[in-house]
Amino acid sequence: MTLFKSLAVVGPGLIGSSILRRAREDRGIAQTLIAADSNAAVLDRVRELGLADIVTADLAEAAKADCVVLCVPVGAVEAVALEMLPYMKQGAILTDVASVRGQLGPRISTALPTGVSYVPAHPMAGTEHSGPDAGFATLFEDRWCLLIPPANTDTSAIHKIEQLWKQCGARTRVLEDAYHDQVCAIVSHLPHLLAFTICDTADNLSDELRADVLEYAASGFRDFTRIAASDPVMWRDIFLANREILLETLDRFTADTKGMADAIRAGDVESITDRIARGRQIRRTLIANRQA
Amino acid sequence: MTLFKSLAVVGPGLIGSSILRRAREDRGIAQTLIAADSNAAVLDRVRELGLADIVTADLAEAAKADCVVLCVPVGAVEAVALEMLPYMKQGAILTDVASVRGQLGPRISTALPTGVSYVPAHPMAGTEHSGPDAGFATLFEDRWCLLIPPANTDTSAIHKIEQLWKQCGARTRVLEDAYHDQVCAIVSHLPHLLAFTICDTADNLSDELRADVLEYAASGFRDFTRIAASDPVMWRDIFLANREILLETLDRFTADTKGMADAIRAGDVESITDRIARGRQIRRTLIANRQA
Ligand SMILES: NC(=O)c1ccc[n+]([C@@H]2O[C@H](COP(=O)([O-])OP(=O)(O)OC[C@H]3O[C@@H](n4cnc5c(N)ncnc54)[C@H](OP(=O)(O)O)[C@@H]3O)[C@@H](O)[C@H]2O)c1
Ligand SMILES: NC(=O)c1ccc[n+]([C@@H]2O[C@H](COP(=O)([O-])OP(=O)(O)OC[C@H]3O[C@@H](n4cnc5c(N)ncnc54)[C@H](OP(=O)(O)O)[C@@H]3O)[C@@H](O)[C@H]2O)c1
Known part of the structure; x- marks a missing residue:
């Protein structure tokens, strides 16, 4: 059957x-x-x-x-x-x-x-x-x-x-609906938003610098662009449909970015290392979860 | 010889x-x-x-x-x-x-x-x-x-x-030195900074949400964590050594992010689609450059 x-x-x-x-x-x-x-x-x-x-x-x-x-x-x-x-x-x-x-x-x-x-x-x-x-x-x-x-x-x-x-x-x-949207905001929507935006930032550079960035892209930038290649209409719809939760998640991310920038500006060696080390830890958990 | x-x-x-x-x-x-x-x-x-x-x-x-x-x-x-x-x-x-x-x-x-x-x-x-x-x-x-x-x-x-x-x-x-650092700021240092920071943002979530984000990481987040697994001391040194140029590049990126957030908040369909479409274009150029 x-x-x-x-x-x-x-x-x-x-x-x-x-x-x-x-x-x-x-x-x-x-x-x-x-x-x-x-x-x-x-x-x-x-x-x-x-x-x-x-x-x-x-x-x-x-x-x-x-x-x-x-x-x-x-x-x-x-x-x-x-x-x-x-x-x-x-x-x-x-x-x-x-x-x-x-x-x-x-x-x-x-x-x-x-x-x-x-x-x-x-x-x-x-x-x-x-x-x-x-x-x-x-x-x-x-x-x-x-x-x-x-x-x-x-x-x-x-x-x-x-x-x-x-x-x-x-x-x-x-x-539940709202919880789903919250998980997806950080797992998927925010990474896509950042990936699109870093491409925009690259696109806004002077012609010479942009050409060189694209030439030497292999060292990090490239990994962001793969997800930035996604369909514009699909992602526009997603961003609009998850507007509130996404913008709130972006606010938290922006605050964390500002925290990192302040630490770099102040030369706060400990704070910088601590923030970076947490990335490593998250990555390890992903590998343990067989998600990486 | x-x-x-x-x-x-x-x-x-x-x-x-x-x-x-x-x-x-x-x-x-x-x-x-x-x-x-x-x-x-x-x-x-x-x-x-x-x-x-x-x-x-x-x-x-x-x-x-x-x-x-x-x-x-x-x-x-x-x-x-x-x-x-x-x-x-x-x-x-x-x-x-x-x-x-x-x-x-x-x-x-x-x-x-x-x-x-x-x-x-x-x-x-x-x-x-x-x-x-x-x-x-x-x-x-x-x-x-x-x-x-x-x-x-x-x-x-x-x-x-x-x-x-x-x-x-x-x-x-x-x-030249300064030009090298400018190219690397956007090609490599900024992507790493963002990758570390999104891991921080995930790490700051409630335990339940963090566990789920790590479970469902495959949809974008995962791509960011690979580069976030890098050595903390190396990246701390890089961020400090390229402090000025990196922070300036981050400022531009933050302004672009704010532009995207404003477009989403205002429901400005055209501006959102345009920003996303540029990601696709950048990706195409990378593929043409055999860098993707
Ligand atoms: N792509 C992903 O990574 C992913 C992952 C999980 C879930 N999703 C979800 O899956 C859905 C489809 O995404 P996709 O990536 O498969 O998109 P897709 O490849 O573009 O397929 C969408 C299809 O729907 C057709 N269509 C558009 N509007 C329609 C309408 N009003 N009536 C009937 N057909 C219509 C499209 O035709 P046209 O060619 O004329 O547009 C196209 O054939 C979305 O809701 C998305 O959120 C996507
Ligand atoms: N990793 C990359 O993706 C990459 C790409 C391009 C360029 N680089 C550059 O390559 C250099 C090394 O990076 P890596 O990734 O190869 O690092 P690594 O694997 O950690 O190797 C660095 C080596 O230097 C040793 N060392 C540290 N301080 C020393 C000192 N004062 N005197 C002598 N040896 C010392 C370390 O010993 P310990 O084990 O005791 O620390 C380690 O064996 C850095 O300048 C980095 O910017 C890295």
């Missing part, structure tokens, strides 16, 4: 096409795979790659699936959900993979028809690439997938979405 | 032992390899690894080499140079691999005996590890090595140090 009779992925880009690829390999996930997108070129490519049994631009048709996974950009999740919910079946599950919760939970919850569950799940995996060609079946292998179901969600629906992600290779955990 | 009759590496740690390993493989670099260090345990290990023909704690003995390469921490370079210079031979070359110039150039220049040249050269290569076991012969392969000779340095001495680094696999370029 398969987990779902039919599974629809809306927005078969990096994340969506990775789910489809996995479900194509593991036919225990769903009997019928459906891919839907607003972009005809994306749908053509999904057909060429043979990623789904049904490929459609019709969201109402895709909404008939037993499980609907929204893999559209964060900024589009709410609108696409509201468009599809009226067409969803009794007992069906709506989920999305958005990297930030913000107000998505309460907004979508209030629009749920009775008998339809909403169990969003954020896979902590990705690359800096996007589109249907960027996905791969092992993207979620050994990575975390954080479930953020609204309070009072049907537990069997939660179990099914946990099972979906386990069959995709991920480990799952259930968190 | 070898480039040097004898080559002495003082401080055979990550960088120093990598030079020795390379010179042991490519006997065109020097006939006799000498390793000197103030730490007896380091010398024992260098003997066990068979990295040099002569292994000594006596800096005056090592100073007799045709080329003396100081691979000690930035903060120790000046003192070790001043200790060794009186013992150096006519026609010999002193060099160091310090990651930052600061006042090293003028200070060491004034102490040079006639007939001895000073040609510091900073290899833009490294890892977060240190000590004689951390080195490897290919560390400098295809990496830049920046030469920063004081004005009026004998050009044949500059050529010899260029040749040394070419034989180590590196590409070389000559820069």
Whole structure:
């Protein structure tokens, strides 16, 4: 028996096409795979790659699936959900993979028809690439997938979405919306903000200096730019959706930066060494956690 | 004919032992390899690894080499140079691999005996590890090595140090002290400062949140911690030696961060996207430069 009779992925880009690829390999996930997108070129490519049994631009048709996974950009999740919910079946599950919760939970919850569950799940995996060609079946292998179901969600629906992600290779955990956004602010959103900004700072240098910085980038700068290569629209949406928590996290970081700058300015050898040594300690813990 | 009759590496740690390993493989670099260090345990290990023909704690003995390469921490370079210079031979070359110039150039220049040249050269290569076991012969392969000779340095001495680094696999370029420090401030020192600081910020979180951040670190944070694992003393020295330029670079970065925060706070979609898109552009240039 398969987990779902039919599974629809809306927005078969990096994340969506990775789910489809996995479900194509593991036919225990769903009997019928459906891919839907607003972009005809994306749908053509999904057909060429043979990623789904049904490929459609019709969201109402895709909404008939037993499980609907929204893999559209964060900024589009709410609108696409509201468009599809009226067409969803009794007992069906709506989920999305958005990297930030913000107000998505309460907004979508209030629009749920009775008998339809909403169990969003954020896979902590990705690359800096996007589109249907960027996905791969092992993207979620050994990575975390954080479930953020609204309070009072049907537990069997939660179990099914946990099972979906386990069959995709991920480990799952259930968190609350605001806590999820706080963890992601420091794990992911702040590092991305800093990476984008250091690129800006480099970009603002005189032409000669900028050219040399790019030439000698290997000594640290390069590591920041990899994550700065990510999709601008996706990250703009994430920053806006997690605005409050992100800005508060940035404030703390800025205060810590000022602390380091003051220590350097004052030549406070002990304070500088102590601040640096904590980086090493954090790194060691990561290695112990098998996260590095 | 070898480039040097004898080559002495003082401080055979990550960088120093990598030079020795390379010179042991490519006997065109020097006939006799000498390793000197103030730490007896380091010398024992260098003997066990068979990295040099002569292994000594006596800096005056090592100073007799045709080329003396100081691979000690930035903060120790000046003192070790001043200790060794009186013992150096006519026609010999002193060099160091310090990651930052600061006042090293003028200070060491004034102490040079006639007939001895000073040609510091900073290899833009490294890892977060240190000590004689951390080195490897290919560390400098295809990496830049920046030469920063004081004005009026004998050009044949500059050529010899260029040749040394070419034989180590590196590409070389000559820069001025202050310009070198400015490039390194943004390429290397600022990224390290930010990486250390984000670890501090994580370390300051509540226990629960910190534990979760470390658990889910894979989504960006992890990339920052790799460079934060570097040696505290080395980086303390670098930050202090490049204090002015680094703090000025940090000020610009902080202003750019504030610009991004203001755009997020105001929901200025265009400005956010534009700032992020520049990260992508910088990354593309790096790939085109074969630096990514
Ligand atoms: N990338 C990551 O690292 C990562 C990690 C975890 C979670 N996520 C989440 O995954 C989601 C998708 O990200 P991704 O990286 O997979 O993006 P992606 O590769 O750009 O894929 C998104 C797909 O959605 C389509 N789309 C956009 N608006 C739509 C709409 N209104 N209706 C239907 N389809 C629409 C896009 O078409 P177009 O080509 O026309 O835009 C594209 O095919 C986001 O919510 C993101 O937060 C991403
Ligand atoms: N690591 C990088 O990424 C990198 C890149 C480019 C350039 N550099 C430069 O390379 C130099 C060395 O860095 P590294 O990473 O190779 O460090 P390392 O692995 O710690 O090696 C430094 C060696 O110098 C010894 N030492 C310390 N003080 C000394 C003194 N007063 N007299 C004699 N020996 C002394 C140390 O002994 P102990 O073990 O007793 O301390 C150690 O064996 C620094 O100037 C650094 O700026 C580093």
